[in-house]
Amino acid sequence: MDSSNTNGRGIPAAEFYEFKELSLEEAEKQLTRFQEFIAKYRFMETSIVRRVAGLDEKLPEIEKTLQTVTFLEAEQDENLDVLYELDDTLYANAQVTASNTVCLWLGANVMLEYPVAEAKTLLTSKLEAAKETLKTCKEDLEFLRAQITTMEVNTARVYNHTVELKRRQK
Amino acid sequence: MSTPETQSIDLTKLSIEQLSELVKQLNSEIDYLATSSAQLSQALTKFTECISCVKNVVKDENNGKEILVPLTASLYVPGRFKLKDNKVLVDIGTGYFVEKTAEEAAVYYEGKCEYLRKSIGGLEGAIDAKNAQVRAVQQITQEKFMKERKTAAK
Numbered sequence: 001m002d003s004s005n006t007n008g009r010g011i012p013a014a015e016f017y018e019f020k021e022l023s024l025e026e027a028e029k030q031l032t033r034f035q036e037f038i039a040k041y042r043f044m045e046t047s048i049v050r051r052v053a054g055l056d057e058k059l060p061e062i063e064k065t066l067q068t069v070t071f072l073e074a075e076q077d078e079n080l081d082v083l084y085e086l087d088d089t090l091y092a093n094a095q096v097t098a099s100n101t102v103c104l105w106l107g108a109n110v111m112l113e114y115p116v117a118e119a120k121t122l123l124t125s126k127l128e129a130a131k132e133t134l135k136t137c138k139e140d141l142e143f144l145r146a147q148i149t150t151m152e153v154n155t156a157r158v159y160n161h162t163v164e165l166k167r168r169q170k
Numbered sequence: 171m172s173t174p175e176t177q178s179i180d181l182t183k184l185s186i187e188q189l190s191e192l193v194k195q196l197n198s199e200i201d202y203l204a205t206s207s208a209q210l211s212q213a214l215t216k217f218t219e220c221i222s223c224v225k226n227v228v229k230d231e232n233n234g235k236e237i238l239v240p241l242t243a244s245l246y247v248p249g250r251f252k253l254k255d256n257k258v259l260v261d262i263g264t265g266y267f268v269e270k271t272a273e274e275a276a277v278y279y280e281g282k283c284e285y286l287r288k289s290i291g292g293l294e295g296a297i298d299a300k301n302a303q304v305r306a307v308q309q310i311t312q313e314k315f316m317k318e319r320k321t322a323a324k
Binding site for chain 1: 216217219220223224227238239242244245247251253261262275
């Protein structure tokens, strides 16, 4: 088992509970403690799963935008004929005027105009950050699943011990 | 429409647990139909929007007007509206796109809206029928419950 007490993002590691003999009250106490831990781990797992889903959606979007900006950079001095989305299933023609600036929608009703090169740098850094976050989230998820398993093993062992105790008492 | 299965079983022959199971099943079916109905209404709103888009935007007088052209969901470029032979491109599903004039596109979207309105109407009818079934089952459950209390009290 890892000697580190938390993983990179401050998630506490689950200790493997060793015991030789356990009284019934002590066992019950430990079982409640384990259940609490498991609940907390599961909660963290759900929130991370949600984050991963959001990132999975945004990542291809950023890649597409970056590709388009690179293309625009190459065709900077030409007027392009394009088909753009007017509505969900409706597309219309337009002519893009040659320009060295693009407008990026940053969310929260904010749109900024950037020179093409700066837009490309911004998008590349956003893409890298998103990929990095995705990687750490997936690592966290792995770690959490291991901790949940450890806790469940603890619960099973303590529970079996209580069964043994009750059997002996009869 | 074929008679729903529940009515070919005599409701009075079922036990109270079976009746409550039936109510649960009917309620989950109602939820599903309600969600589908909501989704269809959403689609209906979108298509109605498309109709007004086509009617207001695709006009000769808008030709050459300055617009911000969306190239992706977060990338916009300055440009001019260009009307090529009064044509727009309509996504008719399964990866097929058709070039239509503004009038043809409006007719197409009208047809879609009509179809959606009919489907929503059908769904609402089905929901009403299921609600009636739920009420009938609940009534029978009440009657059985009262009967059992009477026999237990004796």
